[in-house]
Amino acid sequence: MTPEDPHDAVVVGSGAGGAMAAWMLTKAGASVLMLEAGRDYSPDESPMLNMAMDAPLRGVGTPDKEFGYYDATVDGGWSMPGEPYTMAEGSEFMWWRSRMLGGRTNHWARNSFRMGPYDFKPKTRDGLGYDWPVSYEDMAPWYDRTEKLVGVYGSNDGLENHPNSGPGVLQPPPKFRVWETFLKAGGDAINVPVVAARRAIITKKIDERSPCYWASGCGRGCSIGAAFQTTTSLIPWAKKTGKLTIATGAMVYEVLLDTSGKATGVRYIDKATGTHKEAKGRVVVLAASTGETARILLNSQVPGRSEGLANSSGQVGRNLMDTVGSNISAWFPQLEGRPRYNEDGAMGLHAYIPFWDYKRIQSGEVDTPRGYHVEIGGSFGDPGMGVGSGLDGYGSSLRADVKRRYGARIGFTQRGEMIPNANSFCSIDTNTKDKFGIPVLKFNFAWADHELKQVKHFQNAMKELIDKLGGTLVSEPADPAKAISKGGEIIHEVGTARMGADARDSVTNQFGKTWDVDNLYITDGSVFASKAHKNPTITIMALAMRSSDNIATRLRTGEL
């Protein structure tokens, strides 16, 4: 089939949510047209074993390639020529886009922490934010299916609000490295857990994908298929069914409706020719990303209404959330000069610190309502352009200092929950259009006191851990208001079309079906009703799988 032919489903986007929908629907026998705004891409393009020395400027980030020369993201980043976004006075927001087949799954860190029972019912627990229309128990089987399909390494530690996976679901995690075992010793002594991380990386062969070979940064894309991305898995699998048609360079800007208010397809700009085209389907699935999905809905014209599409609740664009981020790092004299060995491992977390202080939140001893986890780094890696940071002098003593400090510094990165607030949302900037003539998004963003207090909790807890291990801070952490990341900076933005139990205050039902349009679904991060501290991608995929199952059933029964 060609993009001009009507399909059973039109899926907008090829990242975590779009590709999962395409795989589930094609597997169920439906024909799917996938529209991707960027170019075709495969990680076969990635020079897996190239190193900094082989790249311009030793591979450091530049305004062209902000996450470094080898980052898989092409035609994207914080800024894109001709495709601006704007910010309200006093707001700062950073919006990472990956205009390419596979979207942001090509470069993500693969950290895959499933949400727990508290995370789905946050309002019930503390009165803040908004409950999901699903519970953890509803989601558990879908997490199991997703983790099994994707391939996630990790361990089941039975920790509060960090649920175990089902039997046989997880892949074995890689061994801890020396500095991770060192941290665990400190954590054990002060009751801060240091446990195996969960990442979408396979350590045992499944299907045609090879297990991790313990080298090559995952962010550059993984041509052997060990680190999960849709371009080596869901998309090729969907293609194999013979039911998937992909159009790249297709910039969708509007959902089309018939006179009864049913979606008939979408309108897009074919970037190669500059022409406006229409794609038709029985069901439309938006998975264009939290920002772009909201933008498409708000830019869609609905006769007789001014608020955009699927927005009778007024919630489209609202409840914009990102992960709370901040950093601390420390030198550990006990790690200086430690014996060398290959610590590349899975090129990311083998261990992490899940949130542990739930009891003291409930008792009121802790003054921040929601938790965070800590991602840690301290391996012997390619030394990189930062190897001389903090060093002094010159000559042979400088060489000795470099070698002494190599592998003796550990970085602690907070990843925390944000509670939705009235000051954080996106809307259409009616004064600004992109190079295609599509009105752009304007962001409003503000952290609240909850998040700042959480940063303080993190800073104090890490200082205690560092102290227990005899470390010294590289620098005293800044005041939380200064230490906290900018909105969007952690690239976990979610919430702009939240799901809920009530059509009056949410955009979709529990299956991502918009309340206002019976055959319009959303399967990306925009449907999140809260932003737990857990990295969102695995949850996006689990929800997309569950929602797509619902779509497939309704297609089969002729309801759609």
Add this chain to the structure above:
Amino acid sequence: MTKDLITIDRRVTLKWLMGAMAVGQLAACGDQAKGLSWPEMEAIKAAGIGKDPDFTNIATPWPLTMTQAELETTAELVDLILPGEGDIPAPSKVGVPAFINEWVSAPYPDQHKDRVLIINGLKWLDDESKVRNGVPFIRAEARAQTAILDDIAFKDRVKEGLDKPAAFFARMRSLTLGAFYTTREGWADIGYMGNTPGTGDYAGPTPEAAAHIKGVIEAMGLNYTPA
């Protein structure tokens, strides 16, 4: 000779004159080239890497801008920062000066800041050496070179008035270490053993590395429980 002088453009003559005045000022303020300014430079306008570079044909698209003299001074300086030792080559032997040229010539804001610092800093080094020793930095005696570095290389004892040269030196040190330790020779020196694909499970710490951390942890009165 006379003819040559006449054909020289008036702007060049002025530059000479100002140079001569500057030397006069230098001489007047004693043993340091502190009168020098660190002028802003025009941003480089050249093609960058782009949003979608071709990984099958990796190239640095911008023209290199350092002069031969600047490169020679750079080579001298980077080798003083991290002298070769035994089998470990000096930075100038593994392309560090060429890397610094690539860096300061890049059409990006961070690199532009470094360019201003480094090109002016290299000039300062020469001027300072001329004032102190009567010759450019590369022709000064080793002891005379390190005497200059000692005034700018240690953050707690930067000589008064030399904050800019000290910032220049710190940046050169950082670039030199980064550039050197990302070479194979630098890996051998520091002990980076990765980027080597393997099969099977991740090997984890060697027995020596494991025994070491066990000793460290237990000496701190903590429990060693590898996972």
